[in-house]
Amino acid sequence: MYRDNPLKRISWADYQQLSVDERAPYFLRKGKPNHTLFAQQFDRPLVERICELATRTRRIAKTRGGMRFLQDLLAEKRAMLYFSQPSTRTFLSFSAACQILGMQTNEVRDAATSSEIKGESHEDSVRTFSSYFDLLIMRHPTKGFAERIAWLLSNSERPVPVLNAGSGADQHPTQALLDMYTLQRSFEKNGGIDGKRIAFVGDLARGRTVRSLAALLRHFDGVKAYFVAPDELQIGTDILALLDAAGMAYEVTGDFRPVIPQVDAIYMTRIQDEWDQAQESRLLDTSAYHFTVDDLGLLPPHAIIMHPLPRRAEIDPAVDRDPRAMYWRQVRNGMWVRTALIAMTFDRDNEIDRYHADLIR
């Protein structure tokens, strides 16, 4: 099944010369993602296909028989979750996705317990661990490490697929996909993502979420972004340049309340003070960028509230009961998107389509 693997046809030195957009085709096999390394590798048809598959999988899973079908789909495969960086929620989400598909899993959470301490190279460690598995789901603090491993394994005797579950402040592609799926699902009967106005609120300077999501939104028509943040945490000019290049409209503002009535979705984010260099964001008063129960009155009836979680004070828990609060559903959507992506990675998505077709007949 690994025969057609484009990463075998390029040296590591040459690969590193490529731009992000030039790298994307190297992760595809028969038009499906082989490795999933960054958000930019997904174009509009791929995003839409993953959303479609996530919805079909979710529907199939509603019955005991459907769950058994799914659990049989990849029952002969094993996945390794290699998480050098702690992240319980992403870990559990991927783990649940594997379990839904019947895959057995194992984990390496703390690299310090591995033989790396005996002087082995990281590459040897990962190659050894991956010997026992058919899929490598990897979270690592070093930018580009997942790519390096994907290239290395592609050029070994056991070229197992690699899913990037987060690399430092850089990429977290499945988070972007689950955000897209939440938008697609919420606006399914309301014209889809095209033409929607989306406000990003909070800490836009740091955190990969907004960055990755913007890379996917540019593939849709007439989307307008509002970047709402204090000057110190406002969106970077590199992202704006990306949107300019894609011809995507946006507004940059420090004033949250006037934006609320204008939008279809509000994407709240946490102040990521773990990236502070001198507690600069802790000294900021960001309370003007919190969403409160009072703000529910300003929000259009069809609009949704998103948050990648964990939250702190950005959203009052009393907001949770409002049907427009979509962040808990967003968590579940992550599990379904990851399930869909893994099924595609192993080229078993067509079996889901067939079962679903029988279901709705």
Place this chain on the structure above:
Amino acid sequence: MYRDNPLKRISWADYQQLSVDERAPYFLRKGKPNHTLFAQQFDRPLVERICELATRTRRIAKTRGGMRFLQDLLAEKRAMLYFSQPSTRTFLSFSAACQILGMQTNEVRDAATSSEIKGESHEDSVRTFSSYFDLLIMRHPTKGFAERIAWLLSNSERPVPVLNAGSGADQHPTQALLDMYTLQRSFEKNGGIDGKRIAFVGDLARGRTVRSLAALLRHFDGVKAYFVAPDELQIGTDILALLDAAGMAYEVTGDFRPVIPQVDAIYMTRIQDEWDQAQESRLLDTSAYHFTVDDLGLLPPHAIIMHPLPRRAEIDPAVDRDPRAMYWRQVRNGMWVRTALIAMTFDRDNEIDRYHADLIR
């Protein structure tokens, strides 16, 4: 399946006003435990039903075919074991119970590795983690935390059942159930639990085991308890008041040897010096409350010796070979009781009954 959930019909403020006995009905659904939070929620019929089911499950598991039947029973469900407090034995027992029923599991053992460190509330953490699962098995040091979570989830979109696997010095309901099952199983052909005399020996002032077990024993007729301990570690007056209210007979004594020939069961306990405030129990000589090989001669031939484990010096390992030593079987009983309870929680116990009926036909 979660439609009829009484915890949806009461506010958290009102719930907190209820007595323990008034709370019990809120954890039932169709007469079966939905949440298992404390021992007091189990009346005699429920205790007897769980014992019956544990025995049926145990018998079914004796053949390869029977094990396969059990492993299919909840194969489409996933359980999260959320253990903020370390406990390898309880963890493994629940984990094995899930595996026997074919459930896939995941664990959150060390809360410090979760996003809680990023300032998220405990409630948000547990709600996020439970998004991926169908059952939440929870051990937490804070009294009442499992109840809070059960109430919270019951009032969310995904009201998954909660099993309390131990909350501080407070409650450990499945330990009480496995003790009851050990008594029931041991006296199955000897009149059952009614009328039995049971000595509790050791540290009765602390530790939730004796407390929980007493709450269940009061439902049976003619049971008499002997509380055997040094004054400093003797049973609390609150427990005695509970037994008085239930009309259960008891004796309080500091003299162990004369009790041994009089009882049907001896429940040995460990000195829980981890609750010491100033090493007070380490200064006590508790050797008079140890069970030795010599004591075997004093013990009636039909009587049993129990211990919740881990043990230290309370029981000489040479006692282990005596057929009346029931503590290793007690460990296995815990696994079967938990298996039975989980099957009931998901309303699949009738499938076990049917398989068992075919088996003994």
Place this chain on the structure above:
Amino acid sequence: MYRDNPLKRISWADYQQLSVDERAPYFLRKGKPNHTLFAQQFDRPLVERICELATRTRRIAKTRGGMRFLQDLLAEKRAMLYFSQPSTRTFLSFSAACQILGMQTNEVRDAATSSEIKGESHEDSVRTFSSYFDLLIMRHPTKGFAERIAWLLSNSERPVPVLNAGSGADQHPTQALLDMYTLQRSFEKNGGIDGKRIAFVGDLARGRTVRSLAALLRHFDGVKAYFVAPDELQIGTDILALLDAAGMAYEVTGDFRPVIPQVDAIYMTRIQDEWDQAQESRLLDTSAYHFTVDDLGLLPPHAIIMHPLPRRAEIDPAVDRDPRAMYWRQVRNGMWVRTALIAMTFDRDNEIDRYHADLIR
């Protein structure tokens, strides 16, 4: 299935008087390994049978249907991996082997999180944990601990099999078996292991790998060993005495290059400086005992290069691409050998034979 268990027929005191060779028969049941405790318990027919079974299992696993067959083989069994000593690679290898056979697993990795801290004996801890499982895979730093546990469990109500996954500097029997399998598989069409010349290079004074492997090689005819190391790290006289007793030829030398053209296999090892008492091996220049790309020209075309991994500088990563580099395949071989061994332990190997016979018909 545990009826015929020879360890029940000997006291622990008597057992400890036996020599290693005298102990071996106590681990057999119907000619198959019940407990796997040290390499010396495997004679030539057993080694060959395990190799045969590993190859059959590997072939069966190549198809989706074959994987499903294997996953059904021990689906009703559960294994505990009790690893007091960290070892990610051995852990994952055993875990994958269990998963291939459909076994559910659980792990106790850090003994400090168990109740051992409450003053429980190690023996009680392991006996409690094993209550929930059907197989105990154990790595423990204390020499002889796995034997003690095997004897203890054999004399309990639940005599579950014990697999030694490494005990201190002493024994690591499945590593020796996987090395034998790698030799057998590599020379399958070249006369097998008999008559082969094998160089052991590097740190031969410490590390159990060479010690265990030598114990198995002595069962084969005309094998010659070359021990290539600096004086400070040269092979122990106890091993040489063992080979003398078995009539196995060997050469001891400090000069690596002249040996390379003469051998069929080179077994490279890492300098185990974790056993240093005063950094003595860090002060040694061992670069003369590294295998470089230049050495590939000296190596006979049919010869293979092995390494138990992890490696440091002993083998240049550029050597990896040479088809004679067998160490990555060696890793996979470990998984297959462990799979075969577990199937034999449960007396299910005949089912693999039958499936394989149908496959090649």
